[in-house]
Amino acid sequence: MRVLLLYPLFPKSFWSFEKTLALVDCKALLPPLGLITVAAMLPQEWELKLVDHNIQEITESDWDWAELVIISGMIVQKEDMLAQISAAKQRGKLVAVGGPYATTSPQEVESADFLILDEGEITLPMFIKAIEQGDRSGVFRATEKPAVTETPIPRYDLLDLNAYDNMSVQFSRGCPFQCEFCDIIVLYGRKPRTKTPEQLIAELECIYDLGWRGAVFMVDDNFIGNKRNVKLLLKELKVWMEEKGYPFGFTTEASVDLAKDDELMELMVECNFKKVFLGIETPDQDSLALTNKFQNTRDPLTESIDKITRTGMQVMAGFIIGFDGEKAHAGDRIVQFVEQTGIPMAMFSMLQALPSTALWHRLEKEGRLLNSSANINQTTLMNFVPTRAIEDIATEYVDAFWRLYDPTAYLNRIFRYYMKLGEAKNVVSKRPSWKTIRALSLLLWKQGVLAQTRWLFWRNLIQVLIKKPRQLEMYLTLCAYLEHFVEYRFIVKQQINLQLANYMASKPKAESMVG
Ligand code: SF4
Incomplete structure (x- = not known):
C-alpha cells in the first residue's frame, strides 16, 4: 500500500x-x-x-x-x-x-x-x-482513552529536518482542569496520561541521532498535569541532557500552578526548559471564575509570573477577551497586565466556542451560537453572541492588540523583562553556524539600520549584552519575532474590522435576544 x-x-x-x-x-x-x-x-x-x-x-x-x-x-x-x-x-x-x-x-x-x-x-x-x-x-471511534506507554517513536526520519525551526515531542495527553472553553479535555480527557521516561528519552535520542540540535517543543497542552510522573521524567532527562552536553532547549505549555512547585521549576531549568506558555486568559477574577479557570484565581497572577521568570524560564502567555459578564475596558486591563509583568509574547484572541466544548454546549442551549464556517484564530470575530456589544469587544481587541505590538512598546517590554529574567543555566557556547550568522546580519540590518526604532534597538541590545550576555540569543530571538508581529497586527486590524462591518450590516436577530 x-x-x-x-x-x-x-x-x-x-x-x-x-x-x-x-x-x-x-x-x-x-x-x-x-x-x-x-x-x-x-x-x-x-x-x-x-x-x-x-x-x-x-x-x-x-x-x-x-x-x-x-x-x-x-x-x-x-x-x-x-x-x-x-x-x-x-x-x-x-x-x-x-x-x-x-x-x-x-x-x-x-x-x-x-x-x-x-x-x-x-x-x-x-x-x-x-x-x-x-x-x-x-x-x-473510541470511547476509551488509551495508555500512551505503548505509543511508538514517531517516524522523525520522514521529516525534512532543515525545514523546521523546532522539533516536537509529546510526553503526556490530557489535563486535570476544566476550563469551559477548552477542547483539550474533550479530546484527551481530564486524567493526564504520560509516557515513561525511557520512552520519551528514546524519542529524544532518535532526533539527536538524526542530527537535530536546538529547540524542542514539548507539545503537551499541560506538561505538569501529572506532577509526579513529570518529575520522574525530569530526573532522568537531567542526566541524559548532561551526558549529551545539553543539545536541546525546551519549550512547553503548563498551568499557572507551576509557580507553586519550586522543585518542579528547578528540575525544568536544570533540564534546559527555556520557555513556558501559560494560559492566563484575563486578569479579571470574575471572568476566570465564570469560565471555570479557578486555578488562576488562587494566587496573584503577577506574583506567579514573576516567580517563574526569576528561575530563568521565559513566560509566554495567552489572553482572551469576550467572556460573559465582562466589564468594559477589558482590553485595557489586559494591556496593563502585560506591561506590568513584561510578558514578551502575549497571544491575544477573542473568545471562540470550539466545537464540542462545555462552552459550545452551553451557548448552543442558550441559542447564542452563530453559524460560522470561518477558521478560528486571532483574526476571526467571535462565533457566538456575547453578553456585551460585540462591536465594543472587537474595538477593544483590535486596539489592545495594536498597542501590545507597537514596536516601541514591544522593544521596551522585552528589555524590561530580560532585566528581571533569572540567569540562564547550562548555556553551552558553540561556534555559530552560517545560518545563525545570516539570521543575525539580517536582523541587525532590518532592526538596527532600517527600522524607525533603531536607536532604541541598539540602546537595549547593548544593555542586554553587558548585563545579560548569557540571555543574548533568546533576547535576539524575541527581537526577530517583532518582524512578524508588526505585520500581523495590521492583518488583525484589517480582518476584524472587515468582519465586524459585515456582522453589523447583517446583525443577527439573536443579538437582540441577549441584549
Ligand atoms: S489548563 Fe489549559 S489545557 Fe487545562 S483545561 Fe484549562 S485551558 Fe485546557
Whole structure:
C-alpha cells in the first residue's frame, strides 16, 4: 500500500512567524508530530510519503503515486484540509482523515472515505483491519482513552529536518482542569496520561541521532498535569541532557500552578526548559471564575509570573477577551497586565466556542451560537453572541492588540523583562553556524539600520549584552519575532474590522435576544 500522509496548510496566525522564519531560513515552526506518530503505527511494510503543505507543494506525481491519502490537522487548518480532501477525491483516491478537527467536527469531513477519530492508538488498528479486509469506507471511534506507554517513536526520519525551526515531542495527553472553553479535555480527557521516561528519552535520542540540535517543543497542552510522573521524567532527562552536553532547549505549555512547585521549576531549568506558555486568559477574577479557570484565581497572577521568570524560564502567555459578564475596558486591563509583568509574547484572541466544548454546549442551549464556517484564530470575530456589544469587544481587541505590538512598546517590554529574567543555566557556547550568522546580519540590518526604532534597538541590545550576555540569543530571538508581529497586527486590524462591518450590516436577530 502506498500512503501519502498530508499535512494541511496553516493560515497566517499569531504563531505562523513567516517573516521571522525567513530570517533563520526555515519554512515552518513545527513538524506534523501527529502524522509522523500515525506513520509509526501503520504497518511498516506499507510505503509512506509525507507531504507537509506548509513546506512544499503537493505535486501531480505525489497524487499519482498514492493509493491512499491520510490527512490530519487542527481546526485552524480546516480550509486547506477540506480543499485537499476534495483534491484527493477528484483524483479518485481513497481518503482517510483524523486528528483534532475531524474528531470534534466529523460532520464537516464526511466527504472522506474513512474517519479515524479520537486517539489513533485505538482507532488506527480498526482502520488497518478494515483496509486489509477490503473495506472502502468506515468511521472508527473510541470511547476509551488509551495508555500512551505503548505509543511508538514517531517516524522523525520522514521529516525534512532543515525545514523546521523546532522539533516536537509529546510526553503526556490530557489535563486535570476544566476550563469551559477548552477542547483539550474533550479530546484527551481530564486524567493526564504520560509516557515513561525511557520512552520519551528514546524519542529524544532518535532526533539527536538524526542530527537535530536546538529547540524542542514539548507539545503537551499541560506538561505538569501529572506532577509526579513529570518529575520522574525530569530526573532522568537531567542526566541524559548532561551526558549529551545539553543539545536541546525546551519549550512547553503548563498551568499557572507551576509557580507553586519550586522543585518542579528547578528540575525544568536544570533540564534546559527555556520557555513556558501559560494560559492566563484575563486578569479579571470574575471572568476566570465564570469560565471555570479557578486555578488562576488562587494566587496573584503577577506574583506567579514573576516567580517563574526569576528561575530563568521565559513566560509566554495567552489572553482572551469576550467572556460573559465582562466589564468594559477589558482590553485595557489586559494591556496593563502585560506591561506590568513584561510578558514578551502575549497571544491575544477573542473568545471562540470550539466545537464540542462545555462552552459550545452551553451557548448552543442558550441559542447564542452563530453559524460560522470561518477558521478560528486571532483574526476571526467571535462565533457566538456575547453578553456585551460585540462591536465594543472587537474595538477593544483590535486596539489592545495594536498597542501590545507597537514596536516601541514591544522593544521596551522585552528589555524590561530580560532585566528581571533569572540567569540562564547550562548555556553551552558553540561556534555559530552560517545560518545563525545570516539570521543575525539580517536582523541587525532590518532592526538596527532600517527600522524607525533603531536607536532604541541598539540602546537595549547593548544593555542586554553587558548585563545579560548569557540571555543574548533568546533576547535576539524575541527581537526577530517583532518582524512578524508588526505585520500581523495590521492583518488583525484589517480582518476584524472587515468582519465586524459585515456582522453589523447583517446583525443577527439573536443579538437582540441577549441584549
Ligand atoms: S489548563 Fe489549559 S489545557 Fe487545562 S483545561 Fe484549562 S485551558 Fe485546557
